[in-house]
Amino acid sequence: MRSLPPLRLLACALAVAVFASIPLISILSYGFRVGWDEIRPLVLRPLIGELLLNTLWLCATATAGCIALGLGLAWILERTSLPFAALWRALLAAPLAIPAFINSYAWITVRPELDGLKAATIVTVLSYYPFVLLPVAATLRGLDPALEESARALGTGPVRTFLRVVLPQLRTPILGGGLLVSLHLLAEYGAIEQLRYPTFATAIIAQYESTFASTAANVLAGVLVACCLVLVTLEVFLRGRARTARVGSGASRSRPRIRLGWWAIPVTAGVAGVVALGIGVPAYSVTHWLTYTGADSWTLGEIAPVVWSTLKLGAAASVIAVAVGFPVAWLAVRYRSALTTALERTTYLASSLPGVVVGLALVTASIRYARPLYQTTPLIIAAYVMLFLPRAMVNLRSAIQQAPPSLDQASRALGQSALATFLRVTIPLAAPGILAAMALVFLAVTTELTATLLLAPTGTHTLATEFWAATSEIDYPGAAPYAVCMIVLSTPAAWLLLRQSHFTGASYE
Amino acid sequence: MNDGAALEVRGISKSFGRLRVLDGIDLTIPGRTTTAILGPSGCGKTTLLRLVAGFERSDGGTISIAGRSVQGSGRSTPPNRRDVGYVAQEGALFPHLDVRANIGFGLARWPAGRKAKRSRVEQLIELVGLDRGHAARHPHELSGGQQQRVALARALARRPSLVLLDEPFSSLDASARVSTRTAVAAALREEGVTTLLVTHDQSEALALADQVAVMVAGRFRQVAPGPEIYLRPIDLECARLLGAGSTLQGRAAGDWVECALGRLPLADSAPFTSAAVFIRPEQVTVHSGTAAVVTAVDYLGADKLAAIRLPSGEVVEARLAGTAALAAGDQVDVRVEGTVLAFASLDALGAKANSG
Numbered sequence: 114m115r116s117l118p119p120l121r122l123l124a125c126a127l128a129v130a131v132f133a134s135i136p137l138i139s140i141l142s143y144g145f146r147v148g149w150d151e152i153r154p155l156v157l158r159p160l161i162g163e164l165l166l167n168t169l170w171l172c173a174t175a176t177a178g179c180i181a182l183g184l185g186l187a188w189i190l191e192r193t194s195l196p197f198a199a200l201w202r203a204l205l206a207a208p209l210a211i212p213a214f215i216n217s218y219a220w221i222t223v224r225p226e227l228d229g230l231k232a233a234t235i236v237t238v239l240s241y242y243p244f245v246l247l248p249v250a251a252t253l254r255g256l257d258p259a260l261e262e263s264a265r266a267l268g269t270g271p272v273r274t275f276l277r278v279v280l281p282q283l284r285t286p287i288l289g290g291g292l293l294v295s296l297h298l299l300a301e302y303g304a305i306e307q308l309r310y311p312t313f314a315t316a317i318i319a320q321y322e323s324t325f326a327s328t329a330a331n332v333l334a335g336v337l338v339a340c341c342l343v344l345v346t347l348e349v350f351l352r353g354r355a356r357t358a359r360v361g362s363g364a365s366r367s368r369p370r371i372r373l374g375w376w377a378i379p380v381t382a383g384v385a386g387v388v389a390l391g392i393g394v395p396a397y398s399v400t401h402w403l404t405y406t407g408a409d410s411w412t413l414g415e416i417a418p419v420v421w422s423t424l425k426l427g428a429a430a431s432v433i434a435v436a437v438g439f440p441v442a443w444l445a446v447r448y449r450s451a452l453t454t455a456l457e458r459t460t461y462l463a464s465s466l467p468g469v470v471v472g473l474a475l476v477t478a479s480i481r482y483a484r485p486l487y488q489t490t491p492l493i494i495a496a497y498v499m500l501f502l503p504r505a506m507v508n509l510r511s512a513i514q515q516a517p518p519s520l521d522q523a524s525r526a527l528g529q530s531a532l533a534t535f536l537r538v539t540i541p542l543a544a545p546g547i548l549a550a551m552a553l554v555f556l557a558v559t560t561e562l563t564a565t566l567l568l569a570p571t572g573t574h575t576l577a578t579e580f581w582a583a584t585s586e587i588d589y590p591g592a593a594p595y596a597v598c599m600i601v602l603s604t605p606a607a608w609l610l611l612r613q614s615h616f617t618g619a620s621y622e
Numbered sequence: 623m624n625d626g627a628a629l630e631v632r633g634i635s636k637s638f639g640r641l642r643v644l645d646g647i648d649l650t651i652p653g654r655t656t657t658a659i660l661g662p663s664g665c666g667k668t669t670l671l672r673l674v675a676g677f678e679r680s681d682g683g684t685i686s687i688a689g690r691s692v693q694g695s696g697r698s699t700p701p702n703r704r705d706v707g708y709v710a711q712e713g714a715l716f717p718h719l720d721v722r723a724n725i726g727f728g729l730a731r732w733p734a735g736r737k738a739k740r741s742r743v744e745q746l747i748e749l750v751g752l753d754r755g756h757a758a759r760h761p762h763e764l765s766g767g768q769q770q771r772v773a774l775a776r777a778l779a780r781r782p783s784l785v786l787l788d789e790p791f792s793s794l795d796a797s798a799r800v801s802t803r804t805a806v807a808a809a810l811r812e813e814g815v816t817t818l819l820v821t822h823d824q825s826e827a828l829a830l831a832d833q834v835a836v837m838v839a840g841r842f843r844q845v846a847p848g849p850e851i852y853l854r855p856i857d858l859e860c861a862r863l864l865g866a867g868s869t870l871q872g873r874a875a876g877d878w879v880e881c882a883l884g885r886l887p888l889a890d891s892a893p894f895t896s897a898a899v900f901i902r903p904e905q906v907t908v909h910s911g912t913a914a915v916v917t918a919v920d921y922l923g924a925d926k927l928a929a930i931r932l933p934s935g936e937v938v939e940a941r942l943a944g945t946a947a948l949a950a951g952d953q954v955d956v957r958v959e960g961t962v963l964a965f966a967s968l969d970a971l972g973a974k975a976n977s978g
Contacts, residue, residue, distance in 0.1 A: 259714035262677050263773075265701035266708035267728030268780060274702075277727075281718040369678075 118448035125440040130459040132437070133499055136466050136474035140338055143331050143477060155332040160316075164333070168312040168340070171233055171305070172295045178238035179294045180287055183245025186387065189380060190246075191253040194370045196377060201384050202250070202611070206243050208391045209607035212560040212577075213240040214303025215596045218584055219398035221307060233310040239391045240304065241297055245290035247614035252286045253279070285351065292348045299340055300467030302563040303581065313337040314469050314563070321567065326477045334470045345465045349458070399600070402593035416594055423559050423575040426490070430497035431554040434505040435547060437498060442509035447518065461503050471496050472567030493568040500564060501557045505550040512546020513539075549609055556606035560599050576602075626689060628653045628784050628816035629674065634683035636669055643669045645840040647683070651784075651833070656810065656817040658831035658848075660824060660863060666840040667820045671786050674818065675708050676701035688783035707777030707785040707815075712793050713769040715761035715776075721747070722757045725775045732780060746775035749812060751805040767798035774806055778813055785810065787819040791826060803829060824864050828852065836860045854889060858965045861900050868906075868938040872899040872964065879964045882934035889961040898967035901958055903927060906940035908948065911955025918950055930956055 144152060155161075189195055190202050208216070217236045220227055227235075256279065264274040302314040313333055320330040373380055438460070445457040466474075475496050479487040486492045516539040524534040540547075562577040569578055576595045583592035629651040636644040643666040651657045659667040672678045674685055676692065676699060684694030687706065692699040701708075715724050725746050729739045747757055750771040761769055770790050777785055790806065791799045807830050810817050821827050827834050828848040835845040836859075844856040848864075855861035858869065872881030874892035879885070881899045913933060920927040926942045938956060942948060 257712070257714055259710035259712065260716060262675070262701065263708055263710060263714045263776070264716075264727065265677075266675055266704070266706055266786075267776065268702045268705075268731065269728070270700075270702050273730075277730075278716055281716075284718075 118444050118450075118453060122440050122444055123452075126444050126453070126456045129437050129441050129502075130456045132495075133460045133502055134462075135478065136471045136499060137338065137462075139474040139478040140331065140335050140470065144335055147328055147331075151328060152332055152335075155329055156336065161333075161336060164311060164313050164316050165336070165340075167230075167310065168299065170230060171237070171310065171312060172298050174230065174234045175237040175241065175298055176291045176294050178234060179242045179245045180291050182238060182242040182387065183290060184249055184283070184287060186242070186384065187246050187250035187253055189384060191250050192371055193380065194373050194377070195380060195384065201388070204388045204392065205246060205384070206607060206611040207388075208240055209243050209610055210600055210603040211240065211392065211395050212303070212562070212599055212603065213237060213297075213301055214307065214562060214577075214581070215399075215599060216240045216395055217304035217307040218580075218589070218592065218596065219395035222398035222401060222589060223394055228309040230310055232308045233305050236304055236308060237294075237298060237301065239387075239394075241294045242391075243610075244293045244297070245287065247610065248286035248290050249283055251614045252283055256282055288351050289348065292344050292351070295344055296341060296465055299337060299344070300469065300563070302467075302469055303577075307584065313340070314467055317469050317473060318563070318566070321473060326473060326480060330473060331477060334473050338466060338470055341465050341467065341470075342462075345462055395596075395600075399593050399596050402590045403597065405590045405593075416598070419574045419576055419579050419595070420598055422573060423577075426494065426497070426573075426575060427555040427558040429490075430494050430501070430558045431505075431551040433494060434498045434502055434554045435509065435551050438502055438505040438509050438550070439547075442506050442513055446510055446513040457506070460506060465503075468496075468500055468561060468563035468565075469567070471499055472564035475564075476567055488568075488570045490570060490573065493565065493570070493573075496564045496568050497554070497558050497561065500561065501554045504553040504557060508546045508550035508553060509543075512543035512550065515546060516542035549613075552609060553606055556603050559602045626653065627651060627686075628655075628688055629657075629818060630684075630686045631670075631674070632684045634670070634673060634680045634685065636666075636673060636678065636680050643840050644673075644680070647840075647842065649835060649842070649845065651816055651818060653816055654814050655832040656819060656830055657833040657835060658819040658821055658827035659835045659837055660821060660827040661837035662863070663822055665837045667822075667837050668788055670837075671788050671818065671820045674784070675706055675786055676704050705780075705783045707780070707782040709770070709773045709777050709785070709787045709790045711789045713761070713766075713773035713790075715764075715769055715772055717761050720758050720760050721752070721764070721772050724761070724772055725779055727776060728780045742779060743775075746779055749778070750775045750809045765798065766794045767802040770794065770802050771805060771809075774809060778809070778815065781813075781815075783816065785815050785817045787817060789821055790819075792821070792823070806830075828864070834864075836863055838863075855900075855963065858898055858900060861963060861965075865902065866939065867900050867902045868936075870899045870901065870932075870934075870936050870938065871967070872897045874964045879962065882932045882936050883938070883956060883958050886958055887961045888964055890963075892964045892966075894966040896967055897964040900963040900965065901938060903939040903941040905959050905962070906930075906938055907957050907959060908940055908942060908946070909955040909957060912953045913955050914953070916948060916950055916952045916954060919948055930954065932956070 220236050261274055264278045306315045317333045444453040520538050521534050524538045565575055565578055576599050580592045580595035627650045631649040634647040661667045673680050679698050685692050692704050726743045752771050834848045834851050836843045844860050852864045870881045872879045873895050874897040877888050877891045879888055879899055914930045916928055917931050918929040925944050928940045929937050931937050
């Protein structure tokens with residue numbers, strides 16, 4: 114029996130869902146206010162078609178590349194006797210710690226002539242393939258070995274077993290990872306701008322720089338939002354149909370790996386090659402620029418205040434995101450119903466919008482409805498919370514699941530009040546997940562570029578904006594220390610993601 | 623079908639690291655019969671099944687299925703060429719395929735027409751007693767018992783020489799267990815297929831198998847028809863694995879044994895004197911008297927299990943009709959019907975003998 118959610122909690126969650134929807138509402142209402150007659154000539158013009166084609170091409174090539182690379186590497190890591198597999202797994206996940214715009218900076222350093230679709234594909238594949246690799250590897254690891262054994266006993270050879278039994282089980286992580294990559298590509302600004310490949314994200318910023326929060330910029334954002342919504346709808350549809358859950362609950366036994374023998378040499382070389390391209394190139398470039406003119410080209414006095422203001426923004430955003438996300442996650446786990454699930458989904462949906470759209474929407478909305486908020490710290494923190502709420506929610510959800518209601522009831526039966534139960538049972542059990550949620554939001558904020566460029570109050574500098582300002586002036590040595598700071602700050606988040614994917618197994622969401 | 627041995631296992635050993643799991647196993651299963659390997663968890667019985675299936679390689683020894691060598695002299699046939707059917711503990715149905723596609727999975731390369739394959743699938747659905755309306759369902763829409771029936775149908779589809787069942791009922795609840803077991807037994811009988819079943823449940827082994835192989839610590843203790851092991855177990859451990867019983871200290875002499883329950887006839891004459899006397903609870907009858915005291919009564923529905931303390935301080939268990947009026951604290955007399963078993967005993971055995 115399931116009780117009704119408490120009204121106060123429901124009101125909180127509703128407010129959060131509305132808050133998270135502000136960018137979407139803003140873009141849509143802007144369209145209604147301006148009217149189709151004014152929008153039509155802006156939508157139905159060759160530029161939009163060209164941008165759409167460019168964006169879709171990049172999505173297609175880079176997503177295909179990520180799936181091919183991620184699937185192949187996951188299979189090698191989980192199913193073969195690759196020596197030092199644990200080390201390779203960590204190294205292959207390491208690009209998670211390198212923002213794509215640092216990766217493109219590194220590649221331009223090595224190959225200054227890189228530009229266009231090919232360059233954008235190479236750089237984004239090397240930045241985003243872990244989004245496919247990690248869930249596929251986790252699912253491969255979690256698959257019940259009895260499935261494959263049963264297929265073998267039914268007279269199916271190893272290759273056909275992979276195609277007929279294993280691959281269908283991997284459909285969800287492959288498509289889910291692929292959609293995540295596509296969403297990131299729609300939103301990616303920094304890396305693609307550096308490689309001079311125009312997409313919606315870069316066009317919106319260019320439009321903003323020339324005409325501010327104009328109708329043209331908002332129309333571009335509207336088309337981008339439509340693309341995102343298509344992908345998100347696809348994902349919801351996909352999850353609804355997923356049938357990969359293990360039937361029954363038997364204990365997994367470890368499975369024998371394919372012995373590579375002499376193949377170990379070329380396979381290891383291939384894996385090492387991916388690692389060299391994915392983290393070797395950024396490491397080389399950053400080191401190269403750090404030592405280029407010696408340590409006197411930058412000083413600690415210059416960097417310290419930037420680090421400090423970035424940390425402050427990150428801390429504020431992470432605390433607020435967790436506080437705001439907790440009631441929604443709590444309702445979704447403890448009072449599961451169509452309403453609470455819809456509220457939870459709303460926060461995901463709104464937050465699937467690119468930073469460029471959220472930034473533009475908040476600029477447009479604040480100028481029109483809340484002038485005093487424009488160019489203030491609260492507004493940029495609000496943008497961070499909208500953008501990164503899902504990262505907090507995923508962890509809060511699993512944190513709350515760590516403290517099932519049966520433990521609450523046991524505590525209440527032992528004479529503890531509701532508050533005491535919350536403090537003595539729920540919080541201690543959920544604490545690791547809550548901390549992980551805060552850490553992930555914090556680290557996402559420290560490397561956020563696009564929304565920050567649009568919303569940062571005058572005089573507020575973050576690591577990402579300073580890095581961007583330096584590279585825009587081709588001051589590559591000056592950008593290097595900021596790149597190092599961002600990579601160092603991102604490493605714990607990458608480690609968290611790697612660890613989570615390692616322990617969740619087939620229950621990956 | 624081959625009329626000789628459907629499975630022939632000779633001298634199989636297997637170690638995982640330093641742990642020796644199987645130690646010189648020999649087993650023959652005649653065609654069209656069912657053999658159950660019965661043993662406590664961790665005795666190596668599942669490992670043996672996986673070696674026969676080809677999921678693991680043995681360290682030594684030979685295996686042949688239907689007269690064809692599949693393991694021996696360093697060669698091991700891969701599982702897909704062994705002509706076996708395999709039913710895993712939890713069924714291992716493919717979650718992305720519906721019931722029909724699961725059952726038909728192994729028929730992809732079967733040398734028969736599309737129509738023949740389809741009718742084979744329908745025949746199997748009927749054979750294992752599945753509702754036809756369930757044929758288009760996916761595994762997660764089935765109960766545990768239904769899943770196991772589908773898994774069996776899938777394993778039988780290609781008419782394998784040998785079907786391997788790995789504790790197929792252990793994940794089911796008590797009511798589904800019996801009905802699924804009955805359906806599986808009927809399906810196996812009708813297909814006339816040779817079966818190797820691994821279980822830790824003696825009632826499962828006794829109900830399904832023509833031959834029971836009791837395994838303890840990686841070796842077979844006794845391989846014989848179920849009733850024979852139940853009535854003439856080779857040692858105390860086999861006796862207990864096949865069912866409950868009480869153990870009393872006694873002194874054997876020829877065909878008789880002297881113990882706290884008096885002078886009892888032995889099933890086999892004992893070549894030793896110091897004996898552990900094993901008595902099944904259904905052999906113990908309760909009469910009015912004052913010699914012994916009832917210490918506990920477990921009411922089980924159809925019958926009752928009573929623990930009775932004898933003047934010697936030892937405790938015997940008696941199985942009584944559920945309607946018998948008996949309560950803890952009652953004073954009674956106890957007698958034993960039929961012959962009893964005696965095993966050579968160390969005196970230490972007496973200490974833990976009463977746990978049954």
